[in-house]
Amino acid sequence: MIDGDDLRAMRINAGISQQGMSKKLKCDRKTIHNYEIGVSDIPSSRLFQWLTFCKLDLSILLNQVKAVRGEASKNGQSKLLDIMSVILLFSPLWSHLIVTPLYLLLLGVCAAYSVYRKDINMTHIAAILFTLTAANHVVFEAGIVDYVTPIENQLIQGTLHFGIHLMFSLTMVIALMFRVQLSRFLSKSKRIALTHFDGIFHWLYIYASLIYLLALLENIAWSHFELKSWTLIYDNFEGLIYIGWALCCGALLAMMISSTNSHCCNDKQTTGNE
Template identity: 85%
Template sequence: MIDGDDLRAMRINAGISQQGMSKKLKCDRKTIHNYEIGVSDIPSSRLFQWLTFCKLDLSILLNQVKAVRGEASKNGQSKLLDIMSVILLFSPLWSHLIVTPLYLLLLGVCAAYGVYKKDINVTHIAGFIFILTAVNYPIFDSGLINYVTPSDNKLLQGTIIYGTQLILSIITVFVLIFRVQLSRLISKSNNIALTHFDGIFHWLYIYASLIYLLGLLENIAWSHFELKSWTLIYDNFEGLIYIGWALCCGALLAMMISSTGSNCCNDKKTTGNE
C-alpha cells in the first residue's frame, strides 16, 4: 500500500515541487500536502498520474498485482480482484479533460438526434443542458478563476470556484423546471409538451447543486476555520458530479429510445388508417 511518505519520496526523487505536482494534477497545493501527510487518500486516477509524472516503472506495480492475484486465486477471490484491477487500470480515464468534453459530445449528439427526428422536446432538453455546461467548461478548464484571484487566499478562491458552479447549476435547475415554457417562447411547434422525463433532469441538477453547496461549505471550514480534515467532498468531487452526468446521459438515451418507439407506433397507426 502506497502511503503519503511514499508519495513524497517519489515526488522529491523526480525533482518535482508540491506546487509543480499540483499543476500537473490540476489541483491546488493543499491537496498535494494532504496526500503526503496522510490527511486524505489519493484517488486511484491521481495515483496513476502521480506515478507517471514521477517516471515510476508501472510494470513493477502490475507484477505486484499479478502476485497478489496468484495468492487470491487460492482463496477463490481472483475474480473480485480481476474486477478491481480493471477498475484501477481504467480509472485514469476519469479525468475532467476527458469526461467533460465527452459529456458535451453526448449532449450534442442527443440534441442533433432530436433535430434529425424532429423531436422538439429531446432537442431542447439536451440543448439547454449543453449550453449551460458549455458555459461552465471554458471558465474552469482555462483556470481563469485561479489566475484572477490571489493564490494564497484559498477562502476567496474556493468560494468563487464553488459559488460559480453552484449558481450555474441552480440556473440549470430552473431552466429544466420551466423547460416547456422556455421551449414555447423559442419555438411555435405544437409538439412541445411536458414529458415523463422532464421530472428527472432537474432533480439530477438539484443533486449537483447540493454537491457544489457542500463543497463551498467544506472549503469555508477548511480555509477559514482550519478544519484540515474536512476534505471529503473535495477528494471525491469529480466522481460525485460524474454520477449525476452519467444518470443524465442515461435519461436522455432512454428518452431518445422512447421517442423512437412512439414514432414507430404512430407510423403504424397512420399506415393502418390508410
C-alpha cells in the same frame, strides 16, 4: 502500500513542486498537500498519473501485483483480486479529461438526433443541458478562476471555484424547471408541451447543486476554520457529480428511445389509415 511520505519523496525526486503537480493533476495545491500529509487518500486514477509524472518504472508495481496474485491464488482469492485489478485499471476513465468531453458529446448527439427527429421538446432540453455544461467547462478550462485569484489564498480560490459551479448548476435547475415557458418564448411551435422527462432532469441538477453547496461549505471550513478533517465531499467530489451525469445520460437515452418508438407508432397508424 504507498503513503503520503512516498508521494512526497517521488514528487521531490522528480523535481516537481506541489503547485506543478496540482496543475498536472488538474486540481488545487490543497489537494496535493492533503495527499502528502495523509489527511486524504489519493484515488487510484490520480495515483497512476502521479507515478507517471514522476517517471517511475511501473513494471516494479506490476511485478508486485503478480506476486500478490500468486499468493492469493493459493488461498483461493485470485478471482476477487482480478476483479479489483480490473476496477483499478479502468478507474482512470473517471478523469474529468475523459468524462466531461464524453458527457458533452452525448448531449450534442442527443441534440442533433432530436433535430433530425423534429422533436422540439427534446431539442430544447438537450440544448439547455449542452449549452450550460459547455459554458461551465470553458470557464474552468480557460483558467479564469486561477487568473483572478491568488494561488496561495485557498479560501477565495475554493469559494470562487465551487461558487461558479453552483451558479451554473442553479441556472440549469431554473432553466429546466421552466423549460416549457422558455421553449414557448424561443419558439412558436404548437408541439411544445411538458414531457415525462421534464420532471427528471431538474432533480438531477438539484442533487448536483447540493453537492456543490456542500463542497463550498467544506472548503470554507477547511480554509478558514482550519477543520482539516472536513474533506469528505472534496475527496469524492468528481465521483459524486459523475453519478448525476450518469443518471442524466440514462434519462437522455430513454428520451431518445421513447421518441423513436413514438415516431414508429405514428408511422404505423398513418400507414393503417391509408
